[in-house]
Amino acid sequence: MTTPRDLTEFVRPAPTEAAPRVSTMAGGLVGSEILKIAADIRAKVAAGARIANFTVGDFSPAQFRIPKVLEERLADAVAAGETNYPPSNGLPELREAVADLYARSFGVRYPVESVLVAGGARPCIYGTYRAVVDPGDVVVYPTPSWNNNHYCHMVGAEPVEVSCSSQMHFLPTKDALLAHLERARLVCINSPLNPSGTTISEEALGGIAEAIVAENRRRAGRGERPVYLLYDQIYWMLTFAGARHVTPVELVPEVAAYTIFVDGISKAFAATGLRVGWAVGPTDVVGRMTAILGHVGAWAPRPEQRASVALLRDQGAIDAHLAEFRPQVERRLAALHEGFSAMKAKGLPVESLAPMGAIYLSVRIAPFGRRAPDGTILSTNEDVRAYLLEAADVGIVPFQAFGVAEDSGWFRLSVGAVGLDDIEAALPRIEAALAALG
Numbered sequence: 290m291t292t293p294r295d296l297t298e299f300v301r302p303a304p305t306e307a308a309p310r311v312s313t314m315a316g317g318l319v320g321s322e323i324l325k326i327a328a329d330i331r332a333k334v335a336a337g338a339r340i341a342n343f344t345v346g347d348f349s350p351a352q353f354r355i356p357k358v359l360e361e362r363l364a365d366a367v368a369a370g371e372t373n374y375p376p377s378n379g380l381p382e383l384r385e386a387v388a389d390l391y392a393r394s395f396g397v398r399y400p401v402e403s404v405l406v407a408g409g410a411r412p413c414i415y416g417t418y419r420a421v422v423d424p425g426d427v428v429v430y431p432t433p434s435w436n437n438n439h440y441c442h443m444v445g446a447e448p449v450e451v452s453c454s455s456q457m458h459f460l461p462t463k464d465a466l467l468a469h470l471e472r473a474r475l476v477c478i479n480s481p482l483n484p485s486g487t488t489i490s491e492e493a494l495g496g497i498a499e500a501i502v503a504e505n506r507r508r509a510g511r512g513e514r515p516v517y518l519l520y521d522q523i524y525w526m527l528t529f530a531g532a533r534h535v536t537p538v539e540l541v542p543e544v545a546a547y548t549i550f551v552d553g554i555s556k557a558f559a560a561t562g563l564r565v566g567w568a569v570g571p572t573d574v575v576g577r578m579t580a581i582l583g584h585v586g587a588w589a590p591r592p593e594q595r596a597s598v599a600l601l602r603d604q605g606a607i608d609a610h611l612a613e614f615r616p617q618v619e620r621r622l623a624a625l626h627e628g629f630s631a632m633k634a635k636g637l638p639v640e641s642l643a644p645m646g647a648i649y650l651s652v653r654i655a656p657f658g659r660r661a662p663d664g665t666i667l668s669t670n671e672d673v674r675a676y677l678l679e680a681a682d683v684g685i686v687p688f689q690a691f692g693v694a695e696d697s698g699w700f701r702l703s704v705g706a707v708g709l710d711d712i713e714a715a716l717p718r719i720e721a722a723l724a725a726l727g
Contacts, residue, residue: 318442322690326674330684341715343702344684346483346648352708353559353617356610362599363563366592375591377583379406379567383594386601387552387567393604395536397545402572405579406594410523410553410566412587416578417549417568418444418475421517426474431461433691433699435483449473450692455642455699458487459651463496470504470516479521481528481646484691484701486622488532488645491540498541498548505547517574518548523566524647526557526611529619532645546571549578554597556648558610559705565589565597618648621704621712625650628716637723638698648705652685655698659726667726669696680725681718 302310309316323344330340354360378384384404392398407413414436422428424445430437431453441448449469453459460482470476478497480489498518505515518537525534538545553566566589568578582588589597600606622644629641629652638659641652654673660666661680667673670687677683688699704712 314443314445319439323686326684326686326690329675329678333678333682338682340678340682340684341711341718342684342706343704343715344686345706346703347561347705348559348648349706350559352706353614355560355563356558356600356606358603358606359554359558359560359563359596359600362596363592366595371591371595373591375406375588375594377588378579379404379589380591380594380598382598383565383601384567386598387569390601391569395539397536397538397542399569400572403569403575405568405575405582406589407566407568407582408564408587408589409555410521410551412582412585413549413551413553413566413568413578414519414521415440415443416582416587417517417519417551417570417574418446419581420574420577421549422446422475427469427472428475428477429466429469429473430477431459431465433459433482433484433688433693433701434477434479435691437477438692446474452693455651455653458482458489458642458645459485460487460489460493461497462493463500466497467500470500473516474514475517475519476501477519477521479523480534481524481532483524483647484649484686484688485642485651486644486647486649486701487642487651488528488534491533491535494535494537495540498537498544501547502541502543515547518544519551520548521551523552524556525552527615527618527648528646529615529622529644534646549574554600557614558600559614563589563593563596565593618704619644621707621709622648622650624709624712625652625702625704625716628712628719632716632720632723635720637720639723648703650702650704652700652702653698654685654700654723656723656726657696657698662725662727670698670700673698674700677719677722680722681715683715683719 326344333340383406384401387404388399418440422444426446427449428441428446429449432450451461451465453461501518528534537548549568549570551568555561626641629639632639638656639654644650656667661676674687685700685702
């Protein structure tokens, strides 16, 4: 066997190239801020630290298992040889199961051709952007929110960010969006919201849906393209403390002509790695999304689709899973919220919003101007994040990772990879680290 030639010198180009080697879009695309934080945590773990990792929007299988029916039917499908390509828009049985799930859950009936299955929710979001947004079109979305800024960059859209405060639960009101609706091509709403763990109210969502219908009536009269609503409800089965998930089409049926749902099994069933998501919407838009995603091969694997059919058709299995899973998530979020509320009562510079949904807690940690034991003055969210990782062995994500520009002190804490014992151990470390500031 000949010695393979080392090509390292060719595939690691010098940074002094006269012209860019990649596209303008690729060159300007910002990588995931959360993955950068994850690299810091990995370095600490490699050095022997035991980190309470509240950064990942994922589930540790040691904490949360997928439903048994998913696990069993997945193995059955592989054993039966279901390892070839699925249809590019998803198995017909799964698309039917999704339509049936929405009929049972929301009281609305979609035709099967309204449903597109893909390899997780992300391709569905990207497919929506690609299908309805042209370069230069306006996309309106709240901040904080997940990845809309990056999708706008990838399709060349003009982003219009609607800044939402903690008093608004970090979600937009009708009035907050109305000023931008006339120019908009796409409005993006996620509820329960990543990163805040809050849910949009029926009043706000109904008002937004009514405004979109009214705007599109005006546009139709002028022969103009419509404005669409991307409604990301990937966490809709995870609501707590009396919060009720609502959908725009329940409140205003006419908005179904302009609404694209994004959804999947990832969050409600702790099945992030199985990569089964779907979009539900107007058939003409879904048809174009199917063509787009088909060209990039973004379909979900056939065995995972077969297993998802079995799950979605078994409401008893869904109910049994959520009866165990949802209280576990809620207890973790409640423990965090109670811990930070206790710190606030002691005069420490923290506060948190009561959890309403998803797997996240919004926490404000704002010791700005205070001095760490090593002399460092904490001036930014990044300073606070780095200090708590070093001093308290706790990983958290600043809202800057979700499009927020200012250093407001707000952070996202996720409970998908931690147990109650991890939370109970981390809270005193956080309190001690904050009390140690000069």
